[in-house]
Amino acid sequence: xxxxxxxxxxxxxxxxxxxxxxxxxxxxxxxxxxxxxxxxxxxxxxxxxxxxxxxxxxxxxxxxxxxxxxxxxxxxxxxxxxxxxxxxxxxxxxxxxxxxxxxxxxxxxxxxxxxxxxxxxxxxxxxxxxxxxxxxxxxxxxxxxxxxxxxxxxxxxxxxxxxxxxxxxxxxxxxxxxxxxxxxxxxxxxxxxxxxxxxxxxxxxxxxxxxxxxxxxxxxxx
Numbered sequence: 001x002x003x004x005x006x007x008x009x010x011x012x013x014x015x016x017x018x019x020x021x022x023x024x025x026x027x028x029x030x031x032x033x034x035x036x037x038x039x040x041x042x043x044x045x046x047x048x049x050x051x052x053x054x055x056x057x058x059x060x061x062x063x064x065x066x067x068x069x070x071x072x073x074x075x076x077x078x079x080x081x082x083x084x085x086x087x088x089x090x091x092x093x094x095x096x097x098x099x100x101x102x103x104x105x106x107x108x109x110x111x112x113x114x115x116x117x118x119x120x121x122x123x124x125x126x127x128x129x130x131x132x133x134x135x136x137x138x139x140x141x142x143x144x145x146x147x148x149x150x151x152x153x154x155x156x157x158x159x160x161x162x163x164x165x166x167x168x169x170x171x172x173x174x175x176x177x178x179x180x181x182x183x184x185x186x187x188x189x190x191x192x193x194x195x196x197x198x199x200x201x202x203x204x205x206x207x208x209x210x211x212x213x214x215x216x217x218x219x220x221x222x
Contacts, residue, residue, distance in 0.1 A: 001075050001105070001149050001160065001162040001163075001164070002074070002075060002103045002105070002128070002147050002149065002163075002164040003035075003036065003074065003103075003104070003105075003106075004033060004034060004035060004103060004104040004204065005034045005100040005101075005102065005103040005104070006031065006032045006033065006034065006100060006101045006102050006103070006104075006117075006214070006215055007031050007034060007040075007041070007099065007100045007101055008030040008031070008032070008101055009041075009099060009101070009125060010028060011026045011028045011041070011052070014026070014041050014043075014052055014099050015052050017099065017125065017127075018043040018050050018052060018097060018099075018172070019050055020043050020050035020051055020052040021049065021050065021051050021052065022051075022052040023051065023052060023053045023054060025039075025053075025054040026041045026052050026053065026054050027039045027040070027041060027054060030212075031210075032210050032211055032212060032214045032215065033104075033204060033207070033209055033210050033214055034057070034100075035057075035207050036057050036058050036072055036074045037056060037057060037058050037067075037072070038056075038057055039054045039055065039056060039057070040054070040055055040056075040057045040098055040145060041053075041054065041098070041099060042054070042055040042096045042097070042098050042130065042132060042145055043096060043097040043098075043099070043176075044094070044096045044097075044132065044176070045176040045177060045178050048178070050176070053143065054143075055096075055132055055143045055144055055145040056142050056143065056144045056145070057074055057144075057145060057146075058072050058073060058074050058144055058145075058146070059073040059074070059076070059086065059087070059090075059131070059132075059133055059144050059145060059146035060073075060133060060135035060142055060144045061073070061085070061086040061133070061135070062133070062135060064135065064137075065137060066137065067135070067142060067144075073086060073087075073146050074146055074147065075146055075147050075148070075149045075162075075164070076091070076131060076146045076147070076148050076149065077148075077149055077162075078148050078149065078150045078165065078187035081131070081148060081187075082184070087131060087146070090131040090132060090133050091131050091148075093177075094131055094132050094133065095129065095130070095131050095132075095175050095176060095177060095183060096129075096130045096131060096132045096145060096176070097127050097128070097129065097130070097167065097172055097175065097176065098127070098128040098129075098130045098145065098147060099125050099126070099127050099128075100125065100126045100127075100128065101119060101125060101126070101215075102117055102118050102119035102120075102126060102215065103117075103118050103126070103164060104116065104117055104118070104200070104204055104215075105118055105156065105159050105160050105163075105197070106159075106160070107158075107159040107160060113205075114199060115199070115200050115201070115202060115204050115205065116159050116197045116198060116199055116200060117197065117198060117200045117204075117214075117215040118155070118156065118163075118195055118196070118197045119195070119196060120166075120194060120195060120196070121193060121194060121195065121196045122194075126164075126166055127166065127167050127169075127172065128147045128148070128164045128165060128166060128167070129147070129148045129164075129165035129166075129167050129175050129186065129187070130145050130146060130147045130148060131145065131146055131148065132144065132145040132146075133145070147164045147165070148164070148165040148187060149162045149163065149164055149165060150162070150163060150164075150165050150187055150188055150189050151163075151189055152189060153189030153190045153191060153192075153194075153195070154189075154191070154192045155190070155192070155194070155195035155196060155197055156189070156195065156197065159197060163189055163190070163195075165186070165187055166190050166194070166195070167186060171186050174186060198217045198218070199217065199218040199219075200214060200215055200216065200217065200218055201213075201214070201216070201218055
């Protein structure tokens with residue numbers, strides 16, 4: 001799955017990455033411990049134009065009376081996303097791309113949960129496949145998103161049984177709906193050699209912790 005992430009890409013770099021027009025509210029600056037309910041930069045495609053927008057991480061179904069009216073939906077399982085009432089319309093019509101440097105995952109050993117940091121081996125940004133939804137009640141409007149997850153591939157399987165859907169550049173247009181149907185075929189784990197993971201310190205367990213040291217390999221710490 002994916003419950004925390006890091007993103008140090010400037011807004012202009014993300015706009016160039018996706019060839020998208022950036023909005024004024026897209027979060028900027030180095031962020032090393034992005035948590036659910038915080039704002040994420042998200043790329044969507046509307047009438048042939050890609051846009052980079054800010055969205056709340058935590059999908060809010062239209063029937064929620066408030067954003068906290070039900071479970072916090074930060075991830076959507078690929079196996080059931082087309083069937084779940086919360087997601088089935090969005091996965092057909094409102095798919096998006098979510099960039100990050102990497103994400104944190106926790107491996108359970110007995111009672112302990114050991115944090116790992118995951119990134120691409122080639123040093124390029126990760127781009128997650130997601131879906132989004134507008135939610136409105138009483139004059140309050142939120143644009144929200146969730147990350148699609150798949151069964152873990154070879155790099156993540158020893159740590160966790162799920163991983164976020166990571167899309168390659170050649171698949172972005174298909175996921176955004178710019179190249180017709182077939183997005184469902186993209187929902188699969190990354191093969192060997194794409195992702196890498198290493199243990200990091202327990203500081204990342206705190207929502208308030210920040211700084212580049214959070215993703216430093218545990219073995220490098222004094």
